[in-house]
Amino acid sequence: MSVRDTHDILERLSNLFRIEMRTFGLKFGLQPVQIEALTYLTQCNRYSDTPQAVGEYLGLTKGTVSQTLKVLEQKGFLRKQQDKQDKRVVHLAPTVKGRKLIQQSFPAKGLEAALKLTSSVKVRELEEVLRSTLRGMQYHNKRKTFAACQTCRFNEPQVKGAVCGLTQEPLSVQEIQLICREHQYPQ
Amino acid sequence: MSVRDTHDILERLSNLFRIEMRTFGLKFGLQPVQIEALTYLTQCNRYSDTPQAVGEYLGLTKGTVSQTLKVLEQKGFLRKQQDKQDKRVVHLAPTVKGRKLIQQSFPAKGLEAALKLTSSVKVRELEEVLRSTLRGMQYHNKRKTFAACQTCRFNEPQVKGAVCGLTQEPLSVQEIQLICREHQYPQ
DNA sequence: TTCATAAAGTATCGAGTCAATACCATATAT
DNA sequence: ATATATGGTATTGACTCGATACTTTATGAA
Numbered sequence: 001m002s003v004r005d006t007h008d009i010l011e012r013l014s015n016l017f018r019i020e021m022r023t024f025g026l027k028f029g030l031q032p033v034q035i036e037a038l039t040y041l042t043q044c045n046r047y048s049d050t051p052q053a054v055g056e057y058l059g060l061t062k063g064t065v066s067q068t069l070k071v072l073e074q075k076g077f078l079r080k081q082q083d084k085q086d087k088r089v090v091h092l093a094p095t096v097k098g099r100k101l102i103q104q105s106f107p108a109k110g111l112e113a114a115l116k117l118t119s120s121v122k123v124r125e126l127e128e129v130l131r132s133t134l135r136g137m138q139y140h141n142k143r144k145t146f147a148a149c150q151t152c153r154f155n156e157p158q159v160k161g162a163v164c165g166l167t168q169e170p171l172s173v174q175e176i177q178l179i180c181r182e183h184q185y186p187q
Numbered sequence: 188m189s190v191r192d193t194h195d196i197l198e199r200l201s202n203l204f205r206i207e208m209r210t211f212g213l214k215f216g217l218q219p220v221q222i223e224a225l226t227y228l229t230q231c232n233r234y235s236d237t238p239q240a241v242g243e244y245l246g247l248t249k250g251t252v253s254q255t256l257k258v259l260e261q262k263g264f265l266r267k268q269q270d271k272q273d274k275r276v277v278h279l280a281p282t283v284k285g286r287k288l289i290q291q292s293f294p295a296k297g298l299e300a301a302l303k304l305t306s307s308v309k310v311r312e313l314e315e316v317l318r319s320t321l322r323g324m325q326y327h328n329k330r331k332t333f334a335a336c337q338t339c340r341f342n343e344p345q346v347k348g349a350v351c352g353l354t355q356e357p358l359s360v361q362e363i364q365l366i367c368r369e370h371q372y373p374q
Numbered sequence: 375t376t377c378a379t380a381a382a383g384t385a386t387c388g389a390g391t392c393a394a395t396a397c398c399a400t401a402t403a404t
Numbered sequence: 405a406t407a408t409a410t411g412g413t414a415t416t417g418a419c420t421c422g423a424t425a426c427t428t429t430a431t432g433a434a
Binding site for chain 1: 195203295305323324326328
């Protein structure tokens, strides 16, 4: 059992995700990248719902992302809205139609069955290793971490709810579970 | 901790794989899909090194694959060779240049570091769950399993070496570690 | 044997991705 | 007040991908 073995399994799993994403998207006339973008937009917080952030998340240039989002908007999966403070910024909100689509998309068919056969302790351990792998890859490639406020070093738990140390704004219980583009792990 | 959580981590990991694959390939003028095809060809056995098999593995049509392989051949990463028995069939062999490229490509940077921090027992468990997830997804989506002869129900261990129950041909020790397109799990 | 059908692979076309470049509008810094 | 930086869009060219049509070779049935 070498690192390469684990690597190969993850790589194959990654292939399959893409294949399933493609066949799923085909039914709605969407490309894999469009589904990925829309998925992200259902998971990110209010600081991270811009074309720029989508580009950073998917590792694409802003020009490329701009086109992807144009298609998603034209097909009615998201709405664009100009930021009140900074008029250069556009916020992207999935429509009800968009959210329903993503709820339906669950490429990892079989994952559920596989996890049911595994004890919950082991599943937690599995998640931990995967998360640490993710962090390792992000760190190694100097990418942003894109994780939830919950685990962010800027997240300051206070007497009545959490506050973001960067913006000094209060964060709701729902919001601290969302992905943030400014996320940094402690230390 | 829900199935969706694990799912999301895997999905993100899958994203990162693709991003790293893209940036790596860019240096050599190769697209992600071309690297994936070449990777497969360095891992598959003699029954599985055809355009058809590559297409099944990557979930693409044969027309699409044909073009991908044309580029790889033109750039000197693989050689085509007509089958002796069935003249319709083409076998694809990565060149030395091609093999070297794949050896260099190790998208899961950080994986090594993450696994080093984890006990070998847990790593084995991790692999097991990942493998079972893979199997689950393949089964659920009615895809071929594309695994090594070692775990195939057609693999018949005999006194002097293994034999493939489908072709009745003997299999070398090296060969039973390679990916086969006819692979089926026992039972 | 002969003729139909199937299978493996290639070629071409149109829709779409993606990076690069240029560009516009708005913020920010000096 | 003006230069520069930043967020986003538009356009172009190389490439992917599916669909379709096509060629060559195998196989199966009359």
